[in-house]
Amino acid sequence: MLTALAEGGLQYLMAGARCNIGLKTGRYMFEVKILEKSTFHEDPTARSRMMGARSVLRIGLSTAKSSLILGETEDSVCFDSEGFFRDRRKASPVCSSKFTTGDVVTLVANLDPNSKFGNTLSVFKDGQRVAPPQQIPEHLQGKVLYPGVSFRNMALHYNFGASLMPLPFKCRFLKDASQKDVSIKAAVKPTDGQYEVIFPIAVPDEGGFDWLDHFLESHPGYTELSDRAMLSWCEQSGLSRPKGYAATSRASNDKPEMGFGVSALDDGSMRRTLQALVSIQPRHFIVMEVKAGLLKEDRSDLALRWGGYQRIATVVVGEPPVAFKEYSQERIFKAKQEAKLAGAKSKGTPEEEIPAVELTAEEKKLTFRRLPVSDLTAYVLNTNFQKFSLPDEQETYFEDIQYVWSPEKKAKQHLEEWIQVKKLTSRLEDLQPGEWFSTKWKEWQKVVQSYQTKHNIYKAAEAKKSAQLAAKEQAEKDGTELPLEALAALDESDKVDFDSLDVFGVEDVMDVGGGEPLFAAFTFEDWTLMSLRYELHLMAHAFRRDSHDPGRISVPVEHLAFYYQKYYKKALNIKFFGVDSCEELVSMVSDTVLITGKSKVLEPQLPDDLESTNLFVMLTEESRRDRNRRIDMGDDSAKLKIVASGQATATPQPRPFATTQIRPQWPQQQPTSYQTRPISPFGQPRPTYQPWEGDGYKGGGYKGGWRNW
Template sequence: MAVQTASKKLAKQECIFPVGLPEQGYFDWVDQFLQKNPGYVELSDRKIIEWASKSGLTNKARKTSGDKPELGFGVPALDDGSVQRVLAAVAPALARSFVVPELKANLVPAERKAFLTKFVPQDFARKAVVLMGEPTKEYKDKIQALMLEQKTVKAEAERKRKVQEDERKRLMELKKKKAMEARMAKEKDSKEAEEAKPEEAEDVKMEEEPLVVELTEEEKAMAHRKMEVPDLTDRDLAKSYASFALPSSEEGFDEVSFAWSKDCEKILKDWVLSKKLTSRAEDLAPGVAFKEAWQKWQKTQQEWRRAQSEWKDPAKRKAAAARKAAAEKKKLEEEKKKLMEAGDEDAAKALEEEAKAKKEPVEVDFEDLDVMAVTDIADLGNGQPLFANFAYEDWTLLSTRYELHVLLHSFKKDLDDPDRPSFSEKHLGFYYQKYFKKSWNFSLFGLEKFEDFLDIIRDTLSVENGFLKAEKPEDTPLEDFVKFTEEHRRERERRVDAGDETAKLKFTRPAVPRQDGKGPAKGAGKGSAGATTPRTSYGSSSYGNSGGGYGGGSSYQGGSYSSQKRSYTPSSYPPAKQPRTSYGSYGGGNGGAKGGSSYYNRK
């Protein structure tokens, strides 16, 4: 007997490291293991909360996750993690067997190793138990029992609530009845009132039927139950899942067992790939290439807006033409001087003749123009820019086209993960905010479905297998996005002139915050950029150079990405010579144009 006792004292204790995936029964397996093996002690934050609660303390922190729940007991040693650190230091010195259910840490090799080294192999048999794949029948039976128990408790609570509500209604009716009888007694003779008084109904309580609760077929088919709080927070999961790996004996484990399935390598690989395609890249940061492209776009768009403003204002148009003529003359003189100094008088004369020919007035049929064949969008030959008739909606769509184009290409480049070349529409707002520092507000486009929005800018964006796809290569010239927008404006105009009311755009201008922070700027809703009421665009505009700040109120005006400090006022553009109400025009041109390439037929 003495030898046996000594042998038991010398036997190693065990330290179990469960390794499983989030939301796949991890903590239920740990609970079942501890029920079957009461000699093991759990080392985890959730166990600390349980111990503290049994001691009479209340955790006031919100429930965030099962793996790392927040502690808010009001006791510094508990809330600041001191207790966890003490237990981690003391536990390896105790002659006890432990279970370490650290879900995330046990999946990440570096963190797993840090825990493992605390339990030296001389004192502990260190074992990893992998929980992936189809669970055992014993596990599923216990899960079914737990689900049925939870469902029964909820049903009992619901029935109790209903009984209390019915009783409240009965007492209210009884109170009303007695009040009515009291009024009748005052109006009639007391004797007549006594005769007329109806007999009070007996307060009979219905006998409650036994509560029958069963699991549905769908619930019976579930391998794991859904917990009240997630096993891991979205942020912790997004930051760590790419590094998840299975344990191995090379890490120092005495044993690695697979409780549910042997094919865990494939299961983990498929799970990680699925997460890559559906989770947000929380730590993604815009790269240098994006910042340079975005800065160039802001500067270029500012120049386009100024060009439109100059074209619409006769005085500005004349001044711009004079500046252009002076610049061209200066350039001509410089080139002639170089040729003369080189002794090439013929070339100098030819250059001068060519310049004279260019000064001749150029007739431009704007309506029949082949938009995609334009070489200089800022000057079609007569000083008119291709975007002369852009209204607020057109500038907004132009901005949106380029923003989504550069966002998708930058995401792929900055993340540099071949398994994740793009993202789904549900994460568009997250990445839009991360890159452009403003909100993506789809509701401002006045469309019911995202598919309707895709139809408008399908020359730039599409969806493939559930993920957004840039239709144009990364090096697409900025001018091409203006051409796409002008094509779409013309097509809208033709459709509206043909009687298609669905072609009208009904954008809502984002509200511009007041400088005092107390609401929309003065004048919002009256044609300023801060208007919050929807407007129908027929293509004509009296909004001047209003910015494309549809995504959270930011302004592109002046190339600035900060919020507008003042609202736009209606422009003082002179009326067109031939006013019209057709869609997409400031008043010039024929809505029934027969030329030009069709936006909706373009592939």
């Protein structure tokens, strides 16, 4: 008897069983009786996720390497209890009735090519045919096919011997099959009685999952346990996932997240339930956990769950063998060809007219295939990679540690080099600005405020002086004289020639002469660039202190916006500066910071122990003068495109699928001239309107008030 589990989320998934006797030729039958359909308390959301019946039976044939869920791959065909014939996820309605509790379902497989109905499957319900013979797909003909069943929320009795429900014709049961017509696949048990559980250890995005697929193809006796395998199980069980099952819909390959909105499926219950069953269903397993396999503590917890098994750590790190490189190239070619076929078919191009693709020179050099999503999410990778390690002899919970690509020494060296590269290019997610940064930033804000206050005072004085100069000119025309105080204010004897002034020779930027500051000619753009200079300068020096890692001392330009947000608690909008990339942004203040090295990191050009921040005023003024000289010479590229505050708003985008709706114009009703008196709230005619005769209010009212109603 076969029965399905109904807890831990498994009640939503299909179970399967396959006979170890495969058919090569001849005509044979076997029976399945539906004993009961299980019921359980169901999450309301789960019902909408199950595409099809809650209780399902599938009965058919498959190859030895096929999935146990029939009808989902090209290696199996079947009938189901809803009356469909299934082949490669295509369901065709062929049966005249469905199967339910108490029914005996008989499958007749005719693999005799010389028979009238050779290479067909027939299904019977309680001894009566319910569908015409269905042709076995051509690609399965001639192969050894094994009887099997897939089911959900059912209890079944299978019968390979004496008939429970005779057919209208004679047919031998599988138990009575001739030796020449069948192939018996005996279960191979370990000689020492211990089954293996393999833990692959791989560097993220360096072929770990391709190695796993390659291993499973050549070792069909191993069962994969991973989140991606469980997600595939859900897909084959017909569960609807809001994000779909495409590779790009996953957060990562290691932890793709279930995302069904059903607690029993999303909270890890399936994994825990299966872990509890491994002791009573012994077989070889391969447990794929990328992050856990690289962290020593997690690796220990993972291995210790598998007591009673031969635990083997298989390290696939370093230079892979030629066979794997060829396999990787084949998968790159296959993925590219499938993408081209899909694109051509969407345009209506016949498949035979679609030419084969060719790999580019760059693709031929690839050792590892680029998957649609990364093995780990950026956050998980950035917060853990510095702790990655490979297993060694001290981890005694492994019975064996195998380095299948590079030897142990080279594999560990490869991982160390990979970590060093990641330090230069990855984000430090848990970075916290230190006290040195906070102190310097507060000091700068006070200095900038003093600059702007001085700038406002100077501009106001200049405006007043302009007004007094105009008054003087008017007085001269009128033949009058201004007061001595007004004439004294117009004295410019102590004013310097600002345009010929040596910017870097100024002693006081607040007063270069006559009360004029060095930033007197600053506009909105100049203040913005001066702030950018100091912000990038300060961030570059603060990062060296706050990273607390001698191998990570510079800000990668690709993460400039991320760290800017971390330090200044505001977004860095490069469009505001009129540029399209962070590289262009940094080039605007190249006198303060530069992008250097192959890793393109931010390198400060000024020391962190400046005596005064006045240097940033000088650099900005010198840059302003140089920019104006270039513009005067006709160099339009020198013009700034910085957007003033309030103008850097995004262009509103139309909502997808939005349509213009016109409110229907309903015909207006004409006022009705009532011939009868209004009705009271109680359905009676209102009393005659008469003046109120009581005390107090003298206005009109209904005599007798509400008491008459």
